[in-house]
Amino acid sequence: MAEQQLIPHLFRTEYSKLVAVLCKYFGIEHIEAAEDIASETFLSALETWTYKGIPQNPVAWLYAVAKNKVKNQISRKHLFTEKIAPQIKYLSSDIGEIEIDLSEKNITDSQLQMLFALCHPSISAEAQIGLSLRILCGFGIDEIANAFLSNKETINKRLYRAKEILRLNKVEIEFPPETEISKRLETVLTTLYLLFNEGYYSESRDTILREDLCLEAVRLTYLLIDNESTNQPNTNALLALMCFHSSRFATRRNENGEIILYNDQDETLWDKELISKGIYFLKQSSQGNTISKYHLEASIAYWHTIKNDTKEKWENILQLYNHLLQIQYSPIAALNRTYAISKTYGKQEAILEAEKLQLTNNQYYFSLLGELYKDIDSKKAIANFEKAYSLAITQSEKQIIKKKIEKILQ
């Protein structure tokens, strides 16, 4: 790997590994101490590598330095001997025996257990995503703020509060007991699902950042797949969903960052390898009796990997949406179902269904009505698109709606 990419890459991957392992060792109440040591390790790297160049094995160098820093901290009788040391279960009086286990297995285990700790039901979903990005993915506060279209202060406050709650609740960094794992896994999957969506639908202009969010969500989901107790049908269904969506990543925006709608995408550029991975995990997910929303959304996403409109495709999608709405109603799913109706039974039928929804503060509702009326009543179509335009928040969305209106007027 070229030096230019090596450093950011090391920061992203190794920072989070160090924090997970150290935090597991110290306990969640000392999450900041773990972050400090990880940061200091990189500070030492900065000071040494800039003169001496990058060592042969930079990862081993970082781990060795981090271990020494822990020992130094403890021997310095800093906050450690007074505050942390009594709580470290395996701490003996001899500092020489302190052993931070930075083996691959312990790193993976620590990250997984950390994931469960951070996705604790006591903190909000937004904070769970933010903390996961910071602690497990090594994202900077700036990057998180950018992804959430927020500012540094807000994110810092949010993360600080979330850490306080974890501390107060004495959340343990451990695997939940066997009896609770399914329930706790549900929260973790929701967080990963939202993390992925944050990247996939984020309005942030930073394309690389958005793709990174998705890749991190995929990486963390893989961690769950690789672990026997969390490799459950729902986990596989979620991963399948992510694979199908990711396959279109390259074709969703043009070089100016403008959105390219599904119908205008070049399907030859869809990532076929990801699609076949998605199919594999979707098959894996069917080994069970439960059907989650991830199963249904992944199945819908699967049908969308076939670009050509066929009767079979839209009938299947419609049924999947019907099922999805029964499990968990959401206005967007209801709108999507209406679109599927138009594809299966025609626009008139879909308009009747759509107008029942009355989602009058939802831009997509009016966009859909505009789309349905387009060839039936151009006045109504324009009126609906105009309502959608006034409700749309982002420039890229407004632009798309404007183009649609112009097309009708031509």
Added chain:
Amino acid sequence: MKEFVLIFRTSANPDFKPSAEQIQQMMTSWMDWMNGIEAKGQLANRGTRLGISNAKVVMPGNMVTNGPFTEVKEFINGYMIVKTNSIDEAVKIAKECPMVKGGGGSVEVRTAVSSDDNS
């Protein structure tokens, strides 16, 4: 070609704790800078960083004190040696140093006096 020693003086607060991404940024810019000098064949010696903790000052009268670093405004935290035709070229290099460009320190440029140069 003459050799010039670049002495880095930092005015940064030693308690300043940069975030991981700031460190990443700093490291990338330092490496870019040093690699650029090396690529032009102007790097005579990469030099070394001088540690801040674990420092002593030895004075006459058998007096040894800990480094007075926290009391002074600026402390030397490293050096490197470049070779250029003139001090102006060395200054040009120093101007590009991330420490100067980004603030947080200054670079002192000193001629390494050779035996045939008594100026």
